[in-house]
Amino acid sequence: MKPVKKPYEIRQLLVCANLRDPVTGKASCGQNGAQALVDQLKKTVKERGLKGRYVVTKTGCLDICPDKGCIVGFQPEGEFFHSECTPEAGEVLLARLVASGASE
Numbered sequence: 799m800k801p802v803k804k805p806y807e808i809r810q811l812l813v814c815a816n817l818r819d820p821v822t823g824k825a826s827c828g829q830n831g832a833q834a835l836v837d838q839l840k841k842t843v844k845e846r847g848l849k850g851r852y853v854v855t856k857t858g859c860l861d862i863c864p865d866k867g868c869i870v871g872f873q874p875e876g877e878f879f880h881s882e883c884t885p886e887a888g889e890v891l892l893a894r895l896v897a898s899g900a901s902e
């Protein structure tokens with residue numbers, strides 16, 4: 799295996815969309831609408847020509863499991879946030895992700 803270097807840094811938005819069986823009685827981001835947030839973020843990144851430099855990644859459980867909303871992580875910062883799963887929240891997250899990379 800040979801390492802590959804990209805000519806620019808990729809910023810990544812991790813969105814937990816784990817869908818846990820309701821029988822467990824434990825909440826999950828997937829039950830709270832995270833898939834819609836993932837879809838919206840991916841669509842917005844593509845529409846704004848940010849694809850490649852900004853990546854939206856759907857993940858499994860990040861082991862934080864909120865009762866409402868979903869867990870979102872920024873990479874490479876390693877910061878995690880509890881977010882609503884609304885289009886408005888998606889706009890805020892994307893703006894913050896882009897701003898976090900603006901100083902590079």
Ligand code: FES
Pocket residue numbers: 814815816825826827828858859860861862863864868869
């Ligand atoms: S289900 Fe999303 S963090 Fe656990």
